[in-house]
Amino acid sequence: MELILQTGLTHQQKAVDSIADVFKNTTISQPNQYYGNPEIFTDGILFENIKQVQKTNGLHSSLRILSREVKPLHLDIKMETGTGKTYVYTHAIYELHQQYGINKFIVVVPSLPIKAGAEQFLGDGYVQKHFENTCGYGAQIELYTLKAQAKKKGKTFFPSAVRAFVEGSCQTKNRIYVLLTNMQLLTNGNMLSRSDYDFGVHGYYRPFDALAATQPFVIMDEPHRFQRDQKAYERIVEELKPQCIVRFGATFPDIAVGKGKNKTTKKDYLNLLYDLNACESFNQNLIKGVAKEHFEPLSSKDEKIKITSIESKTSAIFNHISVNGRKSYTLQTGDSLSVISEELKGLSITGIGKNFVEFSNGQIKFTGEEFTVDIFSDSYQEQMIRLAIQRHFETERANFDRPCKIKTLALFFIDNIDSYRGDSNGNKWLHSIFEQLLKERIDYELKQTCSTEYRAYLEASKADISACHAGYFAKDNTDSDDNIAAEIDEILHNKKKLLSIVNEDKSLNTRRFLFSKWTLKEGWDNPNVFTIVKLRSSGSDNSKIQEVGRGLRLPVDEFGNRISNEEFMLNYIVDFTEADFANRLVAEINAELPAEQATHISIEEMERVAQLRNIDTNQFMIELMTRGYIDFSRKINVDKINDFYQDYSEFNMPRLASAKVIDKNKKAKNTVKVREARFNELKELWSAINKKYVLFFNSDVEQSIEKDIQILLQNGVFGSQEITTDRQKIYAGKSNIEVVGEAGVTYLISGKRLPYNVFLKRINKATSIPINTLHNAIVQYAKSENGFNQAYINESSAARFISKFNDWKYDNLKGRFNYKKTEYTPASTKLTNADGTVRAEVVQGEIGTNILRGEPSAKYLYDVIAYDSPLECKNITKEIEEVIVYGKIPRRSISIPTIGNDSYSPDFMYVVKKANGEKELNIVIETKQVEGKSSLRGEEGMKISCAKEFFNQLTLDGYKVSFKTQLNNNGIKSIIEEILKGE
Template identity: 25%
Template sequence: MKLKFKVQPYQTQAVDSVVDCFAGQPLVNGITYRIDPGRKAQVSAFEEGFKNADLALTDLQVLANIKDVQRRQNLPISDKLVSSAGCRLNLDIEMETGTGKTYCYIKTMFEMNKRYGWSKFIIMVPSIAIREGVYKSLQITADHFTESYGKKARFFIYNSRRLHELESFSSDAGINVMVINIQAFNARGADNRRIYDELDDFQSRKPIDVIASNRPILILDEPQKMEGAATMEALPKFKPLMILRYSATHRTEHNRIHRLDALDAYNQKLVKKIAVRGIQTRGLAGTNAYLYLEGIDISKKAPVARLEIEVRLKSGEIKRQLKRLEFRDDLFAESGELDQYRNGFTIAQIDARNDTVEFTNGVVLHAGEATGDVSERDIRRIQIRETIKAHLDKEKQLFAQGIKVLSLFFIDEVVKYRDYAQSDEKGEYARVFEEEYELLKEEYLSELAIDGEAYRKHLAGIDAAATHNGYFSIDKKTNRLKDPVVGARAVDSDDVDAYDLILKDKERLLSFGEPTRFIFSHSALREGWDNPNVFVMCMLKHSDNTISRRQEVGRGLRLSVDQNGDRMDKPAVVHDINILTVVASESYTAFVSGLQKEIADTLTSRPRKATEAYFTGKTITTDAGPIEITPAMAKQIYRYLMKNDYSDDADQITSAYHEAKEAGTLAALPDELTPHADQIFQIIDSVFSDAQLPKVDDGRKPKSNPLNDNFEKKEFQELWQRINQKAVYRVEFDSDELVRKCVSALDSQLWVTPLQYTVQTGVQGEGLTDEQLKAGDGFSLTGSTTERGGSVHSLVKYDLLGKVAENTELTRKTVADILTGIQASVFSQFRENPEHFIAEASRIIAEQKAAMVIERLAYDEVDERYDVDIFTAAQTGQDFSRASAKLKNHVYDYAIIDSDVERDFVKQLDSSGEVVVYAKLPRGFLIPTPVGDYNPDWAISFKAGRVKHIYFVAETKGTMSSMKLREIEKTKIECARKFFGEISQKITQDRVRYDVVTDYAKLMDIVSGAVA
């Protein structure tokens, strides 16, 4: 699999923000200079180097360009160039984690080369983790940028032992990129000081002097982590032409020319939405009764609580078990009469709205809370369980769309995952994971819907031991995993091999063919992990202050990709698919409030007050060109906000403004401002308020799709009474007749493709290069013959009767009667290709059986009817990435649709004046047939006059061609015709019609015929 990249407008804007700061700089390709050959080197062909041309613009010209860039984004206007690290040009580019910061500065290098000819770039990073990630990004984007710019960049990681690469960096005229981590030049070790030393193996030159001669453009990735004294002292020695600083959280301000902060990224749907499953512990006074409320399910009757309690087994052993308990259930009885549950632990209330359970003794438990005798080990087990559940929930939703789900555990020591003192080498977390995974896997397999067969097969085929893996450093002496070497002042590992493993497996991990779905990694390695398909993150580590919540979730914010490498970024469904679930070891409220505070603290460049002064001078784009907001216009905006209570006495934007904007009910702007409404609202939105912070969902509560008032409409209830009758089917046919028909069909239709094999001959060419041999280009084809291979499988034994009987659901005797009746010449094809013979014979026999079934089929009503509860029974775990827009005539607010045909059909149903009410029939509404249960698509009530109604059950198919409908589908459809035809015979008026339609127009043709 190969990740795909496409041009994104927001990324192009980030590139233009940098490049436009130098408008007017002439294009100069490759300023040549004499490379210092060194005292011990002879003059050679490598004397000539190519450096970046000096900046031809004056400081005032550059500042004017910067101001233009800032105005068009309504950023604070700089009054001077801010020098730093011995460089007069320092530009700040703010980009939220997960929005493609690395991609943007790589593209910026290509664009600067294209417009101005600059070609020497150094990417400087604070850690080996980021260095390896940047290098990987340069590799995987190389072809993409070659297609866009017609050239490739040469890139390498600086290594003081490979200085020939530095020589090439200077002498090559193309785009050259050096990636270097600050430890390579600001640490005290001998290897790190080599950059400043005259080296015998470098012709007695100093590497830093050779670097500086190129006048490189420095790109600092995460500059806030590189502000130590040693780094700031070293930067001027590189003699940079300019310094570009890319980060989501700038600590020191320079000239800020671009902002894409956390609010922008979330509101523009450029990163994943966040959900949190909080886990909190609290003590119960006077008792050590263990309780954990996993969550609450909505059932057909009443809410059910998923509670983990201690239970006494028949053997006398006490074990913790997860139970589904209802109102008035007594934990004393449920536990096998354990004393800790004796006093008042009877369920008094289950509140699904607030996710709480209350007991008769007054104890109230919230979802995600554990109480009583709870150890750290218990919490970690709960976290692992919740992570697996969140993973399987997401996987069940996304599997059919070709999106692989990955989950990531961060742990604080390797022994928790891989314990070499144990015979099986499994650490505590690996053991707990496999135990919990096996239990949950069986539970999910038993509850999968009937249409989830592909996912069922995928899930059942993956073993617990094969689906988790550890990515840690490796001790090269023992070949065992080890904890990373982390510096005393740093939180980042210096072990290259750990990052190499993670990054090397990046694309492979995205494939369904790779069974690894759960990844354990060391918390110190967090910056090496940026796989886009991480959907669940769990912190199995002791809390500390070195890693913020925002840093933690940053590893999983990138938008996911499917099996083709395409990014899932369509605005309509981006936040239905891309949701990152964080399993936290603190309460939901604590985690969310902490996360939002951290986000708010980073929004330093955003104004907090909507004043006249702030609006004055802001830029609006018109057909005639950009104009500035005048003081008079600013006063109108200010009064508009105050008049509608969209700002308060402190001039802060209120939640009323954001609520009205989301609902589309904002008050109209004054007439003079109306032509510029969109841009004015964008400027208002740039003023920070708490109401703008990303909404963090509770990961335990699925998005709901409630039944609405349409469900209670008389027309729907009458339709429902006409179709909710349950029935059983009868099929009476003569086996001899079936045998005769099958024999006749096989004799005329059965044709088997003989097994063949092809023999090709070729000859090796002469004078081949190593590259040709490695590429397989050393041979040319000289001949090819095809032979029939009937004897290829002669040693394989086939249970012909058994396989055909299994495929057709007939007895072995009936199958034997059929096969012995066919012509000898037809049967002889079995030897030619046994597998194809079995498949084709099974298909033809099944078709004949289906035709006879339909002819002889009859339905008998039973006393039971479908209850309306089936409309609410499957409301959890729905795939809202396939949901329609909100509907007005449907019995639910949304319809979960299965194809583009259904999507178009829903749009027409919902806008039709003839349709009174309709429903996508729930999965639980099934018609029994001899070839499996059948679930029709739609129930529709049409208005055909003041009194009369037409009731219709419709199946939507993209084609009516019998060649494209599978035989089993055709059989089920014909059985449904029988079913609805027979139950409608007992209705005196307004009978139910059933048919298959390709679109709404076809449906209306049938309905019109019924009216006539």
């Protein structure tokens, strides 16, 4: 399989454009040597560009700081883990090369796993083709990876990667030269600093000097690992002498400000351009949500014991772990464990082996194993593994039984490597327990109803349990075992294989459980990790967002397509000592926000919301002050902050959405109860509309696109555009002020010219039409039209083509597609559990951001009136005699595929009866807060037309559902009466 790279993702494109826009209209001089970059001058224009980029990206005022004095030029891009930093900095490399001729880049990473991931991505042939052809850059990266040199007798050879990188000619327009290195090679040893090599390059015998001569741009990954006072940073600045350092990271280093009592710490940002923080990433569904869960100990006390080491066959060291901390004890054979905890009274040590301890109750515990103070409980870690395997299979079953399957992975962080790999005697208790529990769960899953394909996958797993899991640890890098080497290659270097359900030889790839000891951390991630289990403690000072970061990326299906139109959750399992993990994660995410951002409204936000509400900004501010929500400085009244965001939901609340990080051990807040009796009356309808369908285009659509592009081009895409003023004059009448319209003026404008490749890329990103198809069509059009002018390649032409293509898509694809029911039935839905029973409650935000006080109708599905628009509120509070039951459909729960490459979910469902009560009717309603059909945007109209086709097909498949669109001027009662008359 190939991982399908997507172009034009807004959150990624913004970062790329932010970097490129810094150098607009700056002074650039050609290099003195063919192997060097052009020189970009950091003048006043450049820093004005930085200020404009920061403003355009909406950075909070406290983050809009210019670091003029820090040399060389630094640019910072903050992007949360899982949002595609590697893709973005690769894209930025191509963009800087194309726009400004920058040809020499040095990518610096902090560790070998990150280096392996970067090398795999930058050197991947598919990635190269993506940027060269799909994105239209017409250039390729020549990647050179710097590696430690083996010591040899005799001659000393200049590092080959440095030689090749330096010798690369910047005059070769279709080549970009990238040198990849890790931090240790800059600081350890003298490979780059020595000058006694037998041969040099261009007169340079010291590699650092040769690299500096190229005037490189440095890309720094994971900047929190590179403090500015560290040796690695010093080497980068003073030895590589880059023109610019662009830092990409989810976390940036801290820096101390002030002295004594006034000393504080802040993030060491240097010209921060773009801030895609964790809060925005979660809220925009750019990454998975997190469902934290811990296993409650059987004992009434939150305590556990860990055997940390065996000193000899006569004594062992135990760690007592509780919410209050840790304490160490050394015990010998015959000692009672009551000295550790009174709960263990009556339990003593009867024997101590090389790596185990035997207790008087017959239990044997191994070094590194943890157990609760309940002497009759299983190993605490064993319970966590059992829970993790259960959560994995719950997720895997749902992911497998989809039209396009998702390979589901689980990652275990462990404390004792020998417990998995085996000690000198071959004992590996964790390995054995895991395989035992995995086999038990597979046997259980095989007894359940499942598809033929999934059953075959389970049978293959059971037939070779050992093939289902693998491990990677730091010491594996020096291990010569062939089997271990194969595991490392698949985990660390062969992401595509790990994501594949079927191997190249057509056998089933059942490897999906991975074990590590924090070796797989920054730099390693896999989009299909759905469960992370922390069998070891990482310490309270670790970043919580970094800990879950290995599993935040959105998943890909079996064909490599990233799935971004659904909500996914990462199961994160910890022990009871981290019971507050979810709260700490939320606190960490919100703490990243500037202090004022959460409680202060900017002028820009005030103007934006006032415009949405069609009210003067000053009047709007007076309204908020009168209601006691803000003061004169626009600071929000903390006591009323929840009411404020509820009543004025248009404001972008800079807080993590409650549904994005949940604690499965606690009852979720802001939930709405589902009335079970009401749901039972809706159950049949709910089941029917949750059937999964696939949209198929007619076979002639692709040919139509290529043919109709010519028609679109001939229909006024190129040429000048009219712009007319709307002229109004204000007159003082006899009794009032009057506004009288007058004829305005009309101008012909051509728009700002664009480079041809930029023109093609802009259309490609907006329409997904391949660049080659666009190019061929424009060439054909230019040949057929006399007087075609290069000036036609401009912003206006691009915008007109995109607009016309969208209109064409909405107009021409209607009726040229059909829906076909799949065999996939979701195991669980927003309203039902995996076993089909109704959920007790749903998150309020799923059915409405606003709450109306009062009791809803007895016929309503929920016990609270939650709504998004006034029209929805009217529907919920309207009593209609014919209605048996009705309810708001939770957001994005139905997912009807549309011709716009996204999905659609309507708003309401009703079950009604005729006056004679003989027949029940099923109705699904879409509410639109507009006055008439002409007010619907093309995209909304397209989604509604797709929904009509979907419900028509559902009716043809044997379950009749009436679908209606409700506009502002339609009452729900009149819609229902109209449907009843037609029956």
